[in-house]
Amino acid sequence: MDRRTFVLGGLGAVVMPRRAAAYPFSLGVASGEPAPDNVVLWTRLAPSPLDADGHGGMPSGDVPVQWEVSENESFGTTVSAGTVTARYADAHAVHAVAGGLRADAEYHYRFRAQGHISPVGRTRTAPAAGDAGRELTFLFASCANFEAGYFTAYRRMAEERADLVLHLGDYIYEGGPKPGHVRQHLGPEILTLADYRRRYGQYKTDPDLQAAHAAAPWLVVPDDHDVEDDFAGTERLDNIPALSASQWAARRSAAYQAYREHLPLRPGSRLYRRIRWGRLATFHMLDTRQFRDRQACGGLWKACADANRPGRSITGSAQEAWLLDGLAQKQGAWDFLAQQVFFARQVTARGMANMDAWDGYRASRDRIQRGWVERGVRNPVVLTGDIHTAWANNLKADYADPGSATVGTELVCTSITSRGDGAASTTVPNAASNPHLRFYSDRRGYTRATVGAARVRVDFRGVDAVSRRGAAVRTIRSFTLRDGRPGI
Template identity: 65%
Template sequence: MNSISRRTFVLGTAAAALVRPRPADPFRLGIASGDPAPDSVVLWTRLAPSPLDADGQGGMPDADVPVDWQIATTPTFRKVVTSGTVQARYADAHSVHVVANGLRPDAEYFYRFRARGHISPTGRTLTTPAFDAPGRDLTMLFACCSNLESGWFTAYRRMAEEHADLILHLGDYIYEGAARPYVVRPHLGPEVLTLPDYRRRYGQYKLDPDLQAAHAGAPWVVVPDDHDVEDDYAGTFRFDDVPRLTPAQWVTRRAAAYRAYYEHLPLRPSSSPIGNSIQLYRRLYWGRLATFHMLDTRQFRSRLACNGGWKACAEADLPARTITGAAQEAWLLDGLAQHHGTWDILGQQVFFAGRLDPTGVGNMDSWDGYRASRARIQQGWQDRHVRNPVVLTGDIHQAWANDLKADYRDEHSPTVGTELICTSLTSGGDGTGDTEVPGQATNPHLRFFSNLRGYGRARITPTQLTADFRALDYVKLPGAPATTLRSFALRDGHPGLHPF
């Protein structure tokens, strides 16, 4: 790694400006950090002065470009602690993923980039506490489902204002659909199918200043859901047959989506796609306070039972059906058996708790479509005496808080964990003020519901996790404030929701 001083960084920029006219700002998509560890963090940017160009190359030349980076302990960069130069490669749409090593545990840092005579915005990031440290209290936000057509990303701005330690994004970072009429902000072009299409769609999303502010404010940990590829896809199976694709075209499309996802988010190189697959399930440790098990419930799942939808479906109970795949399921149960943190938090995509009507109708795109898979995991954490399992969920465009039951058919069954579901950031539009829990008479373990937009906030200590459901009254116009609709306390060693 080549070291550069702050003086070189600043003077080099000035010299470049004197020698030749400066090209357009290559940092229009902002910066980001993510997947923090005790001694390192990923820094991300993508050079793209024209991010909406149809070729997906962002207005950059057909050549690799050097990018300088710095990390400092203050936002003024008076004390630079590490720096270097990496190549933004044409083949990667000039995206870069810097793994900045040699950092102190549990520390706040500031970072920036320089390329083509321009300096990027400054971002704030953090490292995690040392692996065996008790782990200080943690403020974590979690969010999902940011459809640009449905509204303004004001919730991202409110998240940036929280000054959180960590942000989890649980999927649907982009939406893949074609431009529609009568929306708040239309997508550009038809449904995305190719790598240039996906790159351009990410470019449209990442131009949003509120999204950029949320990325710049804290490190992110991300996992995708269906719209990051295609609505309701399951493993190698398509659910949506419009537009019609041959099997080979679908494989190519899925590979393009995974590649673009990696190119535009602060993931470690271990998540770089290989062929038609990408390694996304992984663990993050916040000292001994919390272990985050980030799951991928799309790439390895069995096809949707009974052709999907809301149905009473005996196929959903077949033991061979899986939403995680066998390897990921074993990895998860092995991690839960470590008992490393006081709290074991599963970050994943779709409704986990049982939610069937009296006739057995349930959503086949949720864990109700993979009931044996859910039973194995819940029984697995019970057999391993996991003290505080907490499932964080996105996807559903509504906020829910659920007790997790050993047997969802028996309301007197023991509570064995908790599920917190964040609503969408914009998907579904403004929403409504409804608070009556749908289906609660049949499913009394479903404890809270909201149909407004927003995000979740969790304050985690060794004795308690406090969950706040943050909501915005509107998203079809910008600028809405965020308020807390409801809070719950999760107490160490006592599974389930307690009013706060």
């Protein structure tokens, strides 16, 4: 109730308390970064999230926000609680680390602020470091263009009630509105911090996205559209719209600030980081966008000799060393490399390849593949987004020799909406030139992985349409990965 009337004694005096502030939890709640004893809880206070100034209708002051965690949805017993300050400088975003939790356990959480209670979210902790834990079910997805369709796949992800969700980039798209699309972006192409905050506000008001966040903890890494299409490191692939060097640097900085504000990332953490799931799995979250060299030959699909240059890197040398060091630790039965762009070789009959993907950084790919082989990594699995279609690929010691050893597996999720409804075809493009590419689907959706010590069941899940609301989801194809036997 916004206000209450109290009748005091027999005097009939009426007291009308001040009206409560407008409902601030319009963007829902989220959790992420599960550890054995804690998890990150997120919300942002924004009663008017589409305001052009990017502050969501909030006043300029800071606001205290209470959070609480319970073992049940009724919140009969609180197991962890605290207060955090939502700061005006951070667009009143909240990142609370809820500690004191049991390992490998499910919890519910909520927030209170300005006289209101948030929706309830479901989350969970990781198993203890030495514990294999239960079977793990995680979903992974990418590329949710608001304009390209409805977020039905997010709704279906919420209904899975998985243990964990990975988002591999392109959480938002930066462009202005385009005629003929299912929905339209608000405002022109985003350039400033206020623009990015407003765009996140538009995306996060979507009820299907809110449901997916509230259903499970997330691990996230950004890609290009979270900043600008096809940028590389500190370089732009083009200059549209025209920006000076200082304007581009400011845009890039604003994009990453807004990303951190709106996702359930651990405060102060790097975007490339490692998350352990007991003795069962290790997630190596990679950043293939911020530290890469510029794309070879200045374009996307090329036959380009420069792509073979030994010094080129898509991760940067520091991240590459960090990855190989982490793989050598063999902390889990399965090592998942969660990253953004197509990893396996994919060439046309004329030798053209995607210079924005690992094919444009072949020495980098070779060093990492050889690195995990030399370190005896038993089950390396690359998880990929970006490409707007689903794939399952064998990773080869020598892609020019189909008979060479299979040294790993790549699973590529399709997009949430980008590319529109798609088609029913599962014919692998360029199959004759790439016999290691084993599966393809052009439907929108996500991928589900059920992880046990001896095997991983992989289900490619798709919806038939995103141009209308409410399409059902179905499994298009399933595969089993077996311990110690790399490949599909």
